[in-house]
Amino acid sequence: MRKYFIFLLLSVCTSLLFAQQNKLFTLDELIPGGKNFYSYYPQIGEQFQWHDDELMMLRDDSVFRVDPLNPNHKKFVFRFDEIRKKEKGGGIVSRVSFDREGSDNLVFSSAKGTGVYDLKTRQVILSVDFPENSANQELSPDNVYLAYTKENNLYITDGTGKETAITSEENKGIVCGQAVHRDEFGIKGGIFWSPGGNKLAFYRMDETMVACYPVVDISARTATEKSIRYPMAGESSHEVAIGVYNVKTGQTVYLKTGEPRDKYLTNVVWSPDEKFIYVAELNREQNHLKMNRYDAGSGDFDKTLFEETHPKYVEPENPVLFVRNNPAQFVWQSERDGFNHLYLYDTSGRLLKQLTRGDWEVTDVIGFDGKGQHLFFVSTQPSPLERHAYSVNLKSGSIHRLTNVPGMHTIAVSNSGRYLVSRYSASDNPGKVDIIDLKNAKTVTLTSALNPFAGISMPRVELGSLKAADGKTDLFYRMVKPANFDAAKKYPVAIYVYGGPHSQLVQNRWRYGSGGWETYMAQKGYLVFVLDNRGTSFRGRAFEDVTHRRLGVEEAKDQMCGVEFLKSLPYVDAGRLGVHGWSYGGFMTINMLLRYPEVFKVGVAGGPVIDWKYYEVMYGERYMDTPQENPDGYAKTSLLNKAGRLKSRLLIIHGDEDPVVVMQHSLQFLKSSIGAGTHPDFFVYPGHEHNMIGRDRVHLHEHITRYFEDFCR
Template sequence: MRRGFTFLLLLVFTCLAFGQQNRQFTLDELIPGGKNYARYVPRIAEQYQWHGDELMMLRGDSVFRVDLADPVKKRFLFRFSEIPEEGREGRTVSTVSFDREGSGRLKFFTADGAGVYDLGSKQVISFIGLPENSENREFSPNGLYMAYTRANNLYVIDAAGEEIAISSEENSGIVFGQSVHRNEFGINGGIFWSPDGSKLAFYRMDESMVAQYPIVDISARIATEKPVRYPMAGEKSHEVTIGVYDLKSRQTIYLKTGEPREKYLTNVAWSPDARHIYVAELNREQNHLKMNRYDASTGDFDKTLFEETHPKYVEPENPVLFVRNNPEQFIWQSERDGFNHLYLYHISGRLLKQLTHGEWEVTDLIGFDRKGEQLFFVSTLATPIERHACRVNLKNGKIDRLTAVPGMHTVTVSNSGRYLVTRYTAHDNPGKVDLVDSKKGGAVTLAAARNPFAGISMPAVELGTLKAADGKTDLYYRMVKPANFDPARKYPVVVYVYGGPHSQLVQNRWRYGSGGWETYMAQKGYIVFVMDNRGTSFRGRDFEDVTHRQLGVEEAKDQMCGVEYLKSLPYVDPDRMGIHGWSFGGFMTINMLLRYPDLFRAGVAGGPVTDWSYYEVMYGERYMDTPQENPEGYAETSLLRKADRLKSRLLIIHGDEDPVVVMQHSLQFLKSSIASGRHPDFFIYPGHEHNMIGRDRVHLHEHITRYFDDFCR
């Protein structure tokens, strides 16, 4: 009897294990916004921050100090709740942020405010609650002031609650303190505090001359209009100036950036002494850059330090970085030699040396050591599909690679520069955090994420390379195969594509970067193929700008190399191929269907550009020039002129409030399709902008999947 019971238990556990191993995931478990999505995202509970040369670990609401000599040892310091309640007005602290300088203070954050806490005196130095309807909030370096916008105007508030209006503009076409140039050129904000917190630089954008583009909000019973200023390629663009507000005098001056007014003011940076402001200024043609310096007190132009030109385009994305302890030198990032590298300049504008060289790119700057002799950075030195920490000696130019474990590393460095903390993933690593000793070498793992798919039979993800259409350039791809893959079978294939600038889909990160929808499709019996064509990033200027003035032409040729490879595989069914992409990928989806009309059975294009003349000035003119300058290129890349070539089933999806790729693109393609007797399908997500978010994102992927099931399965 006992033996029979034991056998029954064993049978039950075996069945449960088998069921778990062959588990079929739902979109709710694989797509952001899904009810159970969080269960299958690799997570590391601990956070690590540097406070000088002390490594702090945050776990829940507790703070520990890590023993660098023996990282297993940790000393408890305090809980968030121990920060005095009266100083934070009783609000619950959600997280804290230590400063790398090791000042003895930290910033703490609540759901509706932020403050400064002194670790020595255990006193709250300041606390500022978030003003009602405030946006674009930026705290001063000392945490005693906060700048923010409300509607189109800019304000500053102090810890006592005194609010100062820096602007009081009633014209809705004039905007203060917000991102300009539609977030191109590395711009992600419009407020720039001086290092000492005494002054505030800010963008002022006059877009009153830009046509208002109609977007309709259908949430009300009577739909209302909420137009956006949308400068299309070749049309009138907005004009930007930079203001400087002095907190002591309460006066504002403007930098005298001069004519022409239609140009790009990018990469704003303060000098360490707060006397000057450095601005990378780019002409509207985006082929001539000037690094200009202005007097922060008067706004007067001081000097052009250097210039860069290129026959196609120059794209500054990072402000100057002053060398620690040496205010007469700064670092500039440039692609002038064909790859993004570091250059050391004197403030006179004299180039001292090029610090990094080679057919690889610097992707991020981490910081200097205490003496300012070593600069730490992240690069593609090892391979284009990984990121590793490196350092360069400013005097002798010696470069050391500091991370050895394969993967994509995100790095912070201690104040002295001796220690680094790197958080990284790889195709077989859901996430780890290592402590690296840059002096002795070696790494110690501090924390690791659990594999959320442990014990489950998962679709395999493979990495490979193919030659581009030029016959010489390597292109990286990933292929996701069903878990029970049988090479004797014939499988349908979905090509997922983006293919545009500032992208890289294939990397040596967790499962080679494959997303939940790829997993879902593979478990349904599809092969999913993703490849980065020429025109994407982190491979050098020539790799990217080969697409200049003809977006979609070379990219399609490269993607076709991937398709031909797929067709050569004995387990791929060439009669059941589909293609899907979003935004630039939506453009590429339709582009491929029209350039190769007998290839795919179905395609799904989300938020697609269908004619670059309907896209915005900054991005559009960089890669295509204006329609007036490049009529042949705009004609060749227009999908509207090729709608009569459509033979495949095509589903176009668009958010009805999309301010990035306005819905006119899809509507014009539908109009061209009707005129040519073609019949694409169309689906709208009401109330959504360029991407579907929340629960609707799950619905979106179910809708996409159904389309491929209907026509490719």
């Protein structure tokens, strides 16, 4: 009897282990918005922030102090609940950060408001409820005022409930305190406090000359129109000004940026002494940049410090960074030598030196050490598939690599520059956080993410490279193979594509960046293939701007190099190739189906650009110029005049309230297809914008999968 029980127990354990190893995932477990998504998503529960040279660890609702010299020693500091009980609004604290170096003030925020907590006295010294219907809230650096917007105007309050209107625009076509230029050029907001909190710069955007674009809201009993301002390529664009409000006097002046008004005002930053505002100004053609300085008191133009031009485009995305302890110098990021690098200037506009150079790109600038002698940054050196931390000495120009473990690193540096915290993952590493003592070259792991797929037989993700259509440029790809892959079989292929600027899908991060839908398709018996073509980012200007004035041409050629590679593999069924992508990837999906109509069996295109003349001014004109300047390029890249070439099964998906790629794109393609006698399928997600979120995102991927299963099997 005992032997039988042991045998039965072993049988049950073996069956459970086998079931675990051969688990089939649901989309609810693989797609954001799914009810079990976070059960299989690598997570690191702790967050780390520097307080001078002390490391603070946030875990759940508690904060601990970590000794950098002995990271295993952690001391409890306080719980968020202490703030919650003392805060006026009583909201759940969702984020905390130290307001500035050398301060014990902790800035906290919740859904209801924000404030400041003094660690020494354990008292809330400022608590400000977010005013009803407010947005874009920004606390002043001195923790006295809260700036925010309501509808199209800008306000401040001092926490006593007193509200001061900085602008009073009655025309809803004039918007203050919000991001402008459709968030291009690195713009993330429209409120810019001065370093001491004495003045507030802000964007004022006049959209009255931009055509109102109708978006229909079907949620009401009778559908209503909610118009947006959408400047299309070659048409009238909005005009932007920068105001400066003096908190003490209550007066506002506007920077005298002059004519033409139809230009881009970007990368706004204050000088450390609050006397000047620096603005990177770009012409409408986006090929001539001026770094201009203005007097913050009068708004008068002071000086053009330097200029940059390029025959295709200049794209500033980062403001000048003033050198710590030396406000007479700043660092500027530029692609002027073909790669994004760092340049040291003085405030007269004189170039002192190029700090970094080489066939690699700086991707992030972290900050300076305590003395302002070294600048920390992240770059694509030594491989564009990874990100590593470096420091550069501003005087000697010597560069030192600070992270050596393979992967994609994001870093935070202590006040003195002695310690570095690196959060990173790699293809075989779901996530780790290390603390690095740069003085003693000592690295200690603070925490690690568990492998959510441990013990499960997973689809295998492989990395490779092939030559681009130019015959010389290396392109990187990943391929996902079913867990039970058999090279003697023939497999259908799902190609996932994006292919546009500001993207890189293949990286040495967890599972090479492979997402949940790829896993889902692999377990259904597909090979999944993802390739970064020329035109994508982090490989230099020549790699990216080869697509200028003819978007979709070179990208499709490179993707077809990937297709030819796939067809050369004995286990690929060349008769069952499908492609899917969203936004630019939706454009690429249809583009590939129409340029190479005999190749693909199925395509699913989400939120696709169909004709670049229907896309917005800033992005569209950067990469295509205007339709008036480049009529041949617009004609050759338009998918409307190619609708008759459709031979594959094609599903187009669009959100009916999409403000990015308006649904006119898809509807125009349907109209052209009707005229040409072709038959794409169409599916709409009511109430959604440019992509589907929440539970509907799971439905979206089920719908995409069903289409592949119906027509690519």
